[in-house]
Amino acid sequence: MSQSETGAVSGALARFVAATRWEDIPPAVRHEAKRSLVNFFAVALAGCRDRTLDLATGVYKRFSAGEQATVIGRRERCDILTAAALNAASANVFDFDDTHIPTIAHPTAPVAPALLALAETQPMSGRDFLLAFILGVEAECRIANAVSPSHYARGWHITSTCGVFGSALAAGKIFGLEPRALVWALGSASSQAGGLVETLGTMAKSVGVGNAARNGLLSALLAREGFDGPDAPLEGVRGFLNVTSERARPDEVDGALGQRWEILANTYKPYPCGVVLNPVIEACLELARRPELAGAAGRIEDIEITGHSLLRQRTDRPGVRTGREAQVSAQHAVAVSLVRGKAGLPEFTDQAVADPALRALGAKVRFRDDDSFAVEAARVAVRLAGAEPIVVSIEAARGGPKRPLSDADLEAKLRELCRGGGSGVEPEALIQAVWALDERDDVGSLMKLAAGVN
Amino acid sequence: MSQSETGAVSGALARFVAATRWEDIPPAVRHEAKRSLVNFFAVALAGCRDRTLDLATGVYKRFSAGEQATVIGRRERCDILTAAALNAASANVFDFDDTHIPTIAHPTAPVAPALLALAETQPMSGRDFLLAFILGVEAECRIANAVSPSHYARGWHITSTCGVFGSALAAGKIFGLEPRALVWALGSASSQAGGLVETLGTMAKSVGVGNAARNGLLSALLAREGFDGPDAPLEGVRGFLNVTSERARPDEVDGALGQRWEILANTYKPYPCGVVLNPVIEACLELARRPELAGAAGRIEDIEITGHSLLRQRTDRPGVRTGREAQVSAQHAVAVSLVRGKAGLPEFTDQAVADPALRALGAKVRFRDDDSFAVEAARVAVRLAGAEPIVVSIEAARGGPKRPLSDADLEAKLRELCRGGGSGVEPEALIQAVWALDERDDVGSLMKLAAGVN
Helix, strand or coil: CCCCCCCHHHHHHHHHHHHCCHHHCCHHHHHHHHHHHHHHHHHHHHHCCCHHHHHHHHHHHCCCCCCCEECECCCCEECHHHHHHHHHHHHHCCCCCCEECCCCECCHHHHHHHHHHHHCCCCCCHHHHHHHHHHHHHHHHHHHHHHCCHHHHHCECHHHHHHHHHHHHHHHHHHCCCHHHHHHHHHHHHCCCCCEHHHCCCCHHHHHHHHHHHHHHHHHHHHHCCCCCCCCCCCCCCCHHHHHCCCCCCHHHHCCECCECHHHHEECCCCCCCHHHHHHHHHHHHHHCCHHHCCCHHHEEEEEEEECHHHHHHHCCCCCCCHHHHCCCHHHHHHHHHHHCCCCHHHHCHHHHHCHHHHHHHCCEEEEECCCCCCCCEEEEEEECCCCCEEEEECCCCCCCCCCCCHHHHHHHHHHHHHHHCCCCCHHHHHHHHHCHHHCCCHHHHHHHHECCC | CCCCCCCHHHHHHHHHHHHCCHHHCCHHHHHHHHHHHHHHHHHHHHHCCCHHHHHHHHHHHCCCCCCCEECECCCCEECHHHHHHHHHHHHHCCCCCCEECCCCECCHHHHHHHHHHHHCCCCCCHHHHHHHHHHHHHHHHHHHHHHCCHHHHHCECHHHHHHHHHHHHHHHHHHCCCHHHHHHHHHHHHCCCCCEHHHCCCCHHHHHHHHHHHHHHHHHHHHHCCCCCCCCCCCCCCCHHHHHCCCCCCHHHHCCECCECHHHHEECCCCCCCHHHHHHHHHHHHHHCCHHHCCCHHHEEEEEEEECHHHHHHHCCCCCCCHHHHCCCHHHHHHHHHHHCCCCHHHHCHHHHCCHHHHHHHCCEEEEECCCCCCCCEEEEEEECCCCCEEEEECCCCCCCCCCCCHHHHHHHHHHHHHHHCCCCCHHHHHHHHHCHHHCCCHHHHHHHHECCC
16 A cells, blocks of 8 residues: 655645644634525525436436435435436536636536535534535645636546545544545545536536536545545646646645635625626616516617627527527527516526527627726617617626625525425525524534425 | 537448448458457456456446446446446456557447347347447547547547547447438537546556446437437537547548448557557567576666657656556556566556565666567567676567557457456457357357356
8 A cells, every 4th residue: 555645735735634623713704605505505496307317317226325325405315426417416516606706617517415414424513514525625726726717628527536635524523534535535636536517408417517526525535544645636746737728737726725715705696507697687677677678579679789899709699599508698698687577597598599589689789898897797788770879887786796696585585496396395494404503502403494295 | 409410520420330341341351350359358357357347347337227237347237327337447458459550549438339239139149249339449549549649648538538439439330320420429429538647556547447338328228218418519610529638630541431440540559558568578588588687687787668759758757656657657568568577467566566685676767769570579688797788679569550469469468368357258259259250149158258257
């Protein structure tokens, strides 16, 4: 067996995870963790009955040993690895989950499901859970920072690729692993890091996101038994950072540990779309409320949207065919927001996309790049036949770092998505349980509140 | 659900896999497949009781639903996904498995275990098995060709990263999937492609290799249920080829399909080491037989090995600490071959590495680069105190494409490794069963011959 020493960067991260106590976590960080979890249950309860989850659950359940863990919003129960995978997939299937602004990673989906599954098989206090969750998110976001921006740009689905490390360290923290074993867990996680941007908009994406949660947990379980790995799985010459980034910055992993907290850069979406669309949708919803545009969609001649060039690069998708694609299509988002005055999940379905009126309206969208706009800003100008354009500008969209969703907004999101998701879950008890997590003795029992009753 | 069209390259590969029949497979290809399988059982029976497998089996078994499938050389039985993972890990744990020369990938480990596990849960003739195996190997090796050489050089463990596609298509072939569903399987496989060179020499490597077999099979199971994926998981802008290669050559995937067969470029190792060490070991074994060197190891002053610069780049590893590392260390390989006159698995253990005499002798190794040497050639010059060097040159090492192991060599390898592996398996019946595979009605029953009896 290898007499491993730990590498400098992987070792520093592992020592930090091993040493950090609940008392070391600032109050704002603790609260943000709860906000992330309210949002997590909201999006998991929205996604849990999607066809992707129906198909995945059907196959995965055949390879599940026992029924120790809850599948959120469903009646099936699974072993902890399977439940971790399915719950991560549910939370991310609509890309409506949280966004770590520096990297556009979704940090909660890979980490929370691993811990929630574990909590159903061993005693776990709310504080231990929150501490491990915060540390797992910290690790995956720091690793994501270290490989950004070239990592995602090249085609790595950063939520999956980096998430597996967060899950591994979070579970390892619950197991009380020593730093050396935590580095081993990072090593087995590094063997399982994968996920491609090419799969976005298809079911295959969810396999990768589910694996991030599942395989991180598996890596920690292996490390606990002495299953070893390389000394420097992150910073090694052929380690994760160098292999998946054109210009890795390892100091992002171990710099100022315990001084800055990545979860404070986490945000929550008001609309089930790529975050760059937030200000566009907000402008369109305001336009839809203007009396002069009431019932006038058929007379719109031209729609000009102005924003940072990233807006066009990420969302110029005319003629999309599915609800999934519509979530990253400015053409569809603009049309549906203007016509329906709403931009919730029902506005981004295959049926919504098939509406010929929306397709016709979307075809009138023109982009204007202006890099003086922040990514969270946009201007939408709508012109009716023979009239002057009606213009709405948004300086900072809701859901962005400058105008975060409030706690009440997040509760409302959970209530609405829970209602629409078809699970029959009663949201109020779950909401209260999450806000009181740090007073809870037994996190496992919380999952009873999230099990599907239909 | 996505109305997928298939991309040009992924689609062509899928159509080839769907359309190819047993009658289309040339006799030499059929026979090479059997040779690959003899070698596969040899190395799996060698690795099955390694500590890596003991630990992995202990953890994986807890998450295995049922006992449908055999774990080679062990008494445990597992579900088919778990058995696929463990059997792939066994076959590769010592890096003693087959080598696809153009890419240095190990093609059999990810593919055969998925099919063998399936064969224990559904009727499968030997011809159907061999056909699916040949097509799976063809697919993974072509994908490996398309991303080489930058893929491995950057740090991707090509056996794992490309193997998952081979497993997916092999299983999909058994399921009789249509081309569109085979592309979906490639899509879910692309979400799961991973594995880093940094993990070589540690247990973590085996997680990635196991996943290649497991997750390819899982991808085919998902695709069979309609679980969709991107149109072009391989050649898409953010697909596997572009993301994991600096200069992808998609035509390597779909060029001359059915006209050249990659399994004909497969080779089998006589020694449990990196293939570039083959000629060096062979020279040292010959030197060890020279009367003037008998018992003279202590008087060796200098050892010069001359070969292609790749030899030095891949194997200049003094002071290795573990048997695993020793397998890619010229210093250890030279020392142990000279002193013991053997180079089998017992010569590459932690105990062998710990021998101070071998360490001292290994420290006397000097490299001399000469790119006029082929990779399968080397010269070793040993100089005793006060004497002229004794020189042995090897033009083409055994096990390379010019001097492939014979069928009898492969049988002998299986017998020897089976005896050393500790499984108690009786090799003769297994050997005969593999050679007669194309006459067998039921491949599943073959696995009874490979189950551990100790």
